[in-house]
Amino acid sequence: MAEANLESVIRQTAKAQGKALMEAAKKQQGQLLAKAAAAKTKEAKARFKLMARSTMEHANATAKRLRNSAENAADSYARAMKKALEVLAEQPVKKAGKAKKD
Numbered sequence: 787m788a789e790a791n792l793e794s795v796i797r798q799t800a801k802a803q804g805k806a807l808m809e810a811a812k813k814q815q816g817q818l819l820a821k822a823a824a825a826k827t828k829e830a831k832a833r834f835k836l837m838a839r840s841t842m843e844h845a846n847a848t849a850k851r852l853r854n855s856a857e858n859a860a861d862s863y864a865r866a867m868k869k870a871l872e873v874l875a876e877q878p879v880k881k882a883g884k885a886k887k888d
Contacts, residue, residue, distance in 0.1 A: 792863055793860045793863050793864045793867075794860075796856055796859050796860040796863065797856060797857070797860050799856070800852055800853060800855070800856030800857075801856075803852060804849045804852055804853060807845060807848060807849050807852070808845060808846075808849055810845075811841055811842055811844075811845030811846075812842075814838075814841050815838045815841050815842050818834050818835075818837050818838035818841065819834070819835065819838050821834045822834030822835045822838065
């Protein structure tokens with residue numbers, strides 16, 4: 787992993803976090819829908835279903851923000867490295883030589 791490009795590591799990490807987030811949201815949604823099915827009153831069923839739907843909406847929005855942030859960070863890193871390489875390429879090469887003695 788020492789030679790891994792940091793840009794790709796940023797993207798992979800965000801992808802893994804997004805998957806974990808969505809898995810947790812689906813689990814929570816399933817629990818809420820199970821509670822809705824077990825609820826005795828119509829109002830309670832509607833409330834649990836609304837909470838389940840809201841959970842998924844919030845999870846999707848959060849995952850989207852996470853992806854956008856990771857893309858911005860990875861792109862910013864790539865631009866910074868490209869600029870650093872350009873600056874290094876423009877600098878004159880110093881030759882190692884013998885030190886002069888006076």
